[in-house]
Amino acid sequence: MDYRKFTEEDFEFLRNLVGKERASRGESNLNIHSHDESFHAGYFPDVVVWPLETEEVSKIVAYANERRIPVTPWGVGTSLEGNPLPTRGGIVLDFERMDKILAIRAEDFQVDVQAGVKYQDLNKALRWNGVFFAPDPGANATIGGMIGNNASGVRTVKYGGTRDNVAKLTVVLANGRIIRPGNFAQKSSSGYDLVHLIIGSEGTLGIVTEATLRLAGIPDQFSAAVATFPSVEAATQTVYDIMAAGLGPAALELLDISTVKVINKEAEGNLKEAPTLFMEFTGTSDLALAEDVKFAESICADNGCTGFVSGVGPDERNQLWEKRHMAYEYIKRSNPGLDFMILDTAVPLSKYPEMVDFAVKTIERHGIKGYAFGHAGDGNLHLVIAGDFSDAAFCKKRDEANHEIVSHAISLGGTATGEHGVGIGKKKFMPLEHGESLELMREIKKVMDPNGILNPGKMIDLE
Amino acid sequence: MDYRKFTEEDFEFLRNLVGKERASRGESNLNIHSHDESFHAGYFPDVVVWPLETEEVSKIVAYANERRIPVTPWGVGTSLEGNPLPTRGGIVLDFERMDKILAIRAEDFQVDVQAGVKYQDLNKALRWNGVFFAPDPGANATIGGMIGNNASGVRTVKYGGTRDNVAKLTVVLANGRIIRPGNFAQKSSSGYDLVHLIIGSEGTLGIVTEATLRLAGIPDQFSAAVATFPSVEAATQTVYDIMAAGLGPAALELLDISTVKVINKEAEGNLKEAPTLFMEFTGTSDLALAEDVKFAESICADNGCTGFVSGVGPDERNQLWEKRHMAYEYIKRSNPGLDFMILDTAVPLSKYPEMVDFAVKTIERHGIKGYAFGHAGDGNLHLVIAGDFSDAAFCKKRDEANHEIVSHAISLGGTATGEHGVGIGKKKFMPLEHGESLELMREIKKVMDPNGILNPGKMIDLE
Numbered sequence: 001m002d003y004r005k006f007t008e009e010d011f012e013f014l015r016n017l018v019g020k021e022r023a024s025r026g027e028s029n030l031n032i033h034s035h036d037e038s039f040h041a042g043y044f045p046d047v048v049v050w051p052l053e054t055e056e057v058s059k060i061v062a063y064a065n066e067r068r069i070p071v072t073p074w075g076v077g078t079s080l081e082g083n084p085l086p087t088r089g090g091i092v093l094d095f096e097r098m099d100k101i102l103a104i105r106a107e108d109f110q111v112d113v114q115a116g117v118k119y120q121d122l123n124k125a126l127r128w129n130g131v132f133f134a135p136d137p138g139a140n141a142t143i144g145g146m147i148g149n150n151a152s153g154v155r156t157v158k159y160g161g162t163r164d165n166v167a168k169l170t171v172v173l174a175n176g177r178i179i180r181p182g183n184f185a186q187k188s189s190s191g192y193d194l195v196h197l198i199i200g201s202e203g204t205l206g207i208v209t210e211a212t213l214r215l216a217g218i219p220d221q222f223s224a225a226v227a228t229f230p231s232v233e234a235a236t237q238t239v240y241d242i243m244a245a246g247l248g249p250a251a252l253e254l255l256d257i258s259t260v261k262v263i264n265k266e267a268e269g270n271l272k273e274a275p276t277l278f279m280e281f282t283g284t285s286d287l288a289l290a291e292d293v294k295f296a297e298s299i300c301a302d303n304g305c306t307g308f309v310s311g312v313g314p315d316e317r318n319q320l321w322e323k324r325h326m327a328y329e330y331i332k333r334s335n336p337g338l339d340f341m342i343l344d345t346a347v348p349l350s351k352y353p354e355m356v357d358f359a360v361k362t363i364e365r366h367g368i369k370g371y372a373f374g375h376a377g378d379g380n381l382h383l384v385i386a387g388d389f390s391d392a393a394f395c396k397k398r399d400e401a402n403h404e405i406v407s408h409a410i411s412l413g414g415t416a417t418g419e420h421g422v423g424i425g426k427k428k429f430m431p432l433e434h435g436e437s438l439e440l441m442r443e444i445k446k447v448m449d450p451n452g453i454l455n456p457g458k459m460i461d462l463e
Numbered sequence: 464m465d466y467r468k469f470t471e472e473d474f475e476f477l478r479n480l481v482g483k484e485r486a487s488r489g490e491s492n493l494n495i496h497s498h499d500e501s502f503h504a505g506y507f508p509d510v511v512v513w514p515l516e517t518e519e520v521s522k523i524v525a526y527a528n529e530r531r532i533p534v535t536p537w538g539v540g541t542s543l544e545g546n547p548l549p550t551r552g553g554i555v556l557d558f559e560r561m562d563k564i565l566a567i568r569a570e571d572f573q574v575d576v577q578a579g580v581k582y583q584d585l586n587k588a589l590r591w592n593g594v595f596f597a598p599d600p601g602a603n604a605t606i607g608g609m610i611g612n613n614a615s616g617v618r619t620v621k622y623g624g625t626r627d628n629v630a631k632l633t634v635v636l637a638n639g640r641i642i643r644p645g646n647f648a649q650k651s652s653s654g655y656d657l658v659h660l661i662i663g664s665e666g667t668l669g670i671v672t673e674a675t676l677r678l679a680g681i682p683d684q685f686s687a688a689v690a691t692f693p694s695v696e697a698a699t700q701t702v703y704d705i706m707a708a709g710l711g712p713a714a715l716e717l718l719d720i721s722t723v724k725v726i727n728k729e730a731e732g733n734l735k736e737a738p739t740l741f742m743e744f745t746g747t748s749d750l751a752l753a754e755d756v757k758f759a760e761s762i763c764a765d766n767g768c769t770g771f772v773s774g775v776g777p778d779e780r781n782q783l784w785e786k787r788h789m790a791y792e793y794i795k796r797s798n799p800g801l802d803f804m805i806l807d808t809a810v811p812l813s814k815y816p817e818m819v820d821f822a823v824k825t826i827e828r829h830g831i832k833g834y835a836f837g838h839a840g841d842g843n844l845h846l847v848i849a850g851d852f853s854d855a856a857f858c859k860k861r862d863e864a865n866h867e868i869v870s871h872a873i874s875l876g877g878t879a880t881g882e883h884g885v886g887i888g889k890k891k892f893m894p895l896e897h898g899e900s901l902e903l904m905r906e907i908k909k910v911m912d913p914n915g916i917l918n919p920g921k922m923i924d925l926e
Contacts, residue, residue, distance in 0.1 A: 184810075186812065189624075192904045192907060413647035415648045418652065422654065441654055
């Protein structure tokens with residue numbers, strides 16, 4: 001696509017529209033919006049704008065569309081595949097100031113929010129109502145970013161991902177038109193499912209400005225447990241057995257021995273240094289929970305479990321999840337001077353043991369350093385590759401390993417990305433994963449964004 | 464749209480392609496495929512074809528697209544809004560013979576099926592694996608029909624509708640191209656969600672020939688209960704209170720007094736003749752279940768419940784659900800000579816009491832006979848209007864009542880159809896419900912089916 005160069009006249013238009021303090025070409029602002037949490041090379045926007053409401057977004061996008069200026073939405077930059085990087089410059093719309101909770105409707109298990117609300121802040125505001133928004137990517141992402149990415153996390157095994165927990169959206173289309181697909185009912189068979197089409201489209205089909213989220217009741221009781229195993233194979237087999245038994249854990253996380261060691265080192269943990277499963281069960285009765293944990297323990301034992309600590313109290317449980325959420329951060333901290341690529345694939349449950357084994361052996365074969373962990377109950381594997389990314393020989397090995405692992409996940413009937421999205425890094429796998437479907441995706445992109453102004457360079461190329 | 468008249472040459476092409484016994488212009492075959500279970504006027508196809516595989520469907524659709532012949536997919540005709548009626552004639556593709564279960568992958572909680580498999584037959588085949596496909600529209604619909612309609616039913620309150628339980632599809636597009644969107648993983652953030660776009664599109668965007676369905680474990684324990692109330696208001700308030708308490712029933716159904724009377728009459732039931740809730744709870748422990756039922760009973764008592772029968776055994780429980788599933792049939796049987804329109808709306812949970820009250824009062828005001836029941840736990844209301852549809856004065860009242868009730872559901876933030884789909888009957892409400900979104904739906908229809916050959920006259924008109 002051809003884009004027009006961003007001009008002083010464009011900047012004037014934006015400053016007149018939103019006011020001087022909400023449109024900036026300052027170097028530090030451009031810099032902050034040039035990179036996310038991924039290793040991908042930076043791209044600088046021409047301008048950053050902080051909208052306050054949907055109508056402003058609509059006017060900006062309509063203007064940009066007429067003038068062929070790229071527009072890329074920005075949440076808080078916690079993404080891991082370069083998803084919000086302005087690869088072709090232009091306007092970055094930062095949703096920081098659209099952070100209002102518009103209406104808590106706990107009686108309908110719903111909340112209306114602006115796209116810039118962060119999910120951890122949202123859950124703090126909701127807790128006195130006894131409800132919460134379940135998808136939890138770990139980093140304090142915005143709801144808009146989570147919707148763009150179809151983010152998920154440790155609780156997805158029980159509650160589903162973002163896609164499963166959105167009822168209605170407000171979306172600004174490429175021509176500036178505002179649509180509000182979805183409704184507030186529990187279910188509907190009316191019309192085409194535009195809500196699901198937009199979720200996970202990473203701002204390439206439209207820009208989400210508001211959303212109605214579905215909420216879950218905060219469980220009365222929970223019980224966390226930590227199990228250790230003689231091998232990763234034994235741990236992943238246990239994951240499969242627990243899920244196949246229908247135990248329905250609220251979380252089921254795998255950490256390989258390297259990840260456990262890093263957590264011990266960086267967080268003064270005293271975890272046993274072995275392949276480990278973190279798990280949690282929730283329910284309405286103590287007794288039923290105890291039964292679940294006992295059942296899980298017996299499955300662990302059948303797989304040669306070398307340690308099983310249950311009955312973890314609230315504080316310790318919160319620390320456990322904090323450690324899990326921080327794993328990637330700890331890996332970074334304990335490897336000063338290195339760079340990091342985080343892989344994210346998901347496979348059918350029955351293939352999870354094979355997938356993890358393949359991934360671990362692949363990086364071993366290439367002789368590179370890696371950490372394996374992930375939302376095992378979903379068949380979701382994360383693998384962090386650490387190294388010096390200015391070393392071309394290392395990068396070659398890294399890219400080969402990445403290619404082999406992601407391709408293997410797809411060949412097992414899985415997906416190139418379980419939750420981090422396509423962004424820049426996974427675009428090359430789209431033909432392999434989607435085959436003939438990719439052409440239809442491109443046609444839909446073309447009809448919804450004919451000038452390709454929405455988050456260009458991501459997901460799909462128009463030409 | 465302009466369609467070409469179906470010719471002898473077209474018939475010859477189809478007979479050469481599939482063989483003489485699988486393409487018919489016989490009067491009885493055309494007649495069978497001219498009406499579903501709704502009151503909508505019949506439309507006759509020019510030919511009925513029974514494909515055996517995806518490639519055949521692809522060839523037929525490609526041929527029809529080149530020649531501008533309408534193609535309408537047909538499951539088993541149990542739909543309630545005229546969804547598969549060939550309004551513009553042409554080819555009906557009857558999926559009766561594409562009824563193979565391709566692979567049961569219980570280890571991944573998935574099954575691969577052809578679109579013509581009926582869900583009750585599927586669940587019979589699955590039961591020895593301890594798993595089942597949860598959405599249950601009652602009538603023995605095909606999976607293809609359920610996907611077309613995003614069908615749901617009594618268990619949707621716990622397990623979601625069809626949309627929530629499909630992993631992957633095989634779809635023939637209007638130009639004959641075959642796509643296979645989705646994958647076998649538990650979750651994915653890769654590409655646009657074509658699976659959800661197709662589900663609920665009633666064959667107007669593509670024809671589903673195969674599907675991978677998500678399965679649930681058959682619960683170990685269940686407990687059904689029947690509660691009666693002094694008024695519909697008390698019953699619907701109880702529905703809301705049970706859901707708001709987070710009790711998570713596996714079913715929660717409302718029946719008004721007229722519906723209960725009909726069940727007693729037609730099925731020799733001995734239900735107390737009062738507004739009634741059927742409910743069911745499932746779990747892994749007897750004890751936890753008993754707690755749930757006790758809690759539900761106390762909520763019923765708070766709303767002035769006049770009878771609460773719990774501890775219903777397996778046989779009686781199955782009879783209960785059979786009666787609920789047969790309610791519409793019983794209403795028909797007990798009103799010989801009359802015609803029936805079944806309304807289907809859904810509203811946010813907190814508006815359910817108001818919605819039911821409005822619906823009942825509206826038909827009273829118009830002086831017409833009606834029966835109210837529905838999947839109350841979803842906020843889903845069915846209202847059967849019975850009368851003589853050859854009487855123009857009656858039809859005027861019926862249509863006015865229908866218009867008022869559906870419009871009211873939309874004004875409460877609900878939807879024109881909770882589960883029966885748009886078909887012919889709800890098309891007129893699409894602008895009111897979807898507003899600006901409708902234009903985008905039309906653009907997507909246009910790009911996916913430029914000649915409008917796929918199930919014309921449904922959902923959206925191209926011009």
